[in-house]
Amino acid sequence: MGLKVPSMSSFPKYLEKLKDAFYALPSVTPRSAEKMAVDFVRLPREKRSEILKDISAASTEIKVCRICGNYSNEEVCEICSDSSRDSGVVCVVEEPFDVYAVEDAGFNGKYHILGGRIDPLNKISPSDLRINSLMKRLSSGKIKEIILATNLNRKGIATARYIFNEIKREFPEIAVTQPAHGLSEGTEIVYVNPHTLKEAFEDRKEFG
Template structure:
């Protein structure tokens, strides 16, 4: 009696789904079966969306955000202020955009300094940031990497090389909106006190 398993094509699909972030072997199997069995599933639409996104979407050569044309929608928007907000990843741009609090341009570093992971300044898009500051006549660079250790190190490194070229600021750290003092950790409170402002 031969050992039975799913047909090879199903196994291959499970294997590919399993590589997605947050998907384990059980959920990959569940997704594959759903894709093949459910009347609501449309595996070919997903396949087409993957192929189309892979073919069309590139990193904007100027700022690193997602683009389908020569430049991304933000870099081609001439009504934007010349201020540059430096973020770690292209995925950090939309949260800032949705806040509605920033009307300038962005620069995605593509990561943060992390000696343990062998990420050095040469691995980040810092050279192109320096060129932009010169050519775009940037009055201010807002440093907005995350507030973890690597993010802080990246912000400090950038501040040291940008100082003198333009105004350099760091986004504020403190209590998150709606957060009570009892839920804040000690470091957040220390930074919130440090960053206090006159009223």
């Protein structure tokens, strides 16, 4: 016996609440929130309980790495604590999901996650991003190169430019590069295929 799909104008109260919960996620549109709510209640009860347990565990257990700012199971994430990776090269990205894209491209250095991009219209200034903590990491003297891999749209480029100026002012000896080959204007790192991204990282050029 399947559940009847309700008409959207008379969404039952609990579906409405569920829809609102999904819609709290920035990547979910109102219509997909409705679909997700209906999809969820359609699942067998056991599957629903399993999902609830996973959501609850993620909500309480997930940590933010105190070095790079990525999500982590521990205080320091697996990538930061991996001594086989090159600690001299740090790739700066806007969001955690960018890390997964760059990982798929075979990058073997470390990361720094900004947690967004400079966006004056939405009142996001440099102090809202993890730029100070990047400067602190650089002051250790162990980092030789920073790869600025923010998105190639207006906000991402402005953010990279700001960080470039900060680094050059305080640490002129550190090389600042950007992925180059094959990445065009407007590109968002998360949507680049691994092969293209790999080439863009291998052929990186001096920032500017």
